[in-house]
Amino acid sequence: MNAMRYAITASTALSFSKKGYKPLNYFDAFYLATLGGAKALSMDDKIGNFEVGKEFDALIVDLDVQNGPVDIFGEHTALELFQKFIFTGDDRNVTAVYVAGNKVK
Structure with a gap:
């Protein structure tokens, strides 16, 4: 999460000069953290998205956890909630972690 936030912040700062x-937006940062990163490492045939046959690496996220960092007021679209998680979410929102199909948290 922090790597995506830092990339967005650095890219935005660079755009001023x-x-x-x-600058990168949250879509760009997420792509680079997932399929874009897998492509950079020539691993996009194994990881990076949820295509059938690839390893299942995923976070299960709950934005409505008690004392969580994400404030939700009223109705939000799925994209708005995704953006809020990218910018303000943390480990308190992660309810499960899967690596190569195995639940590790």
């Missing part, structure tokens, strides 16, 4: 530079 580089005319025409388009």
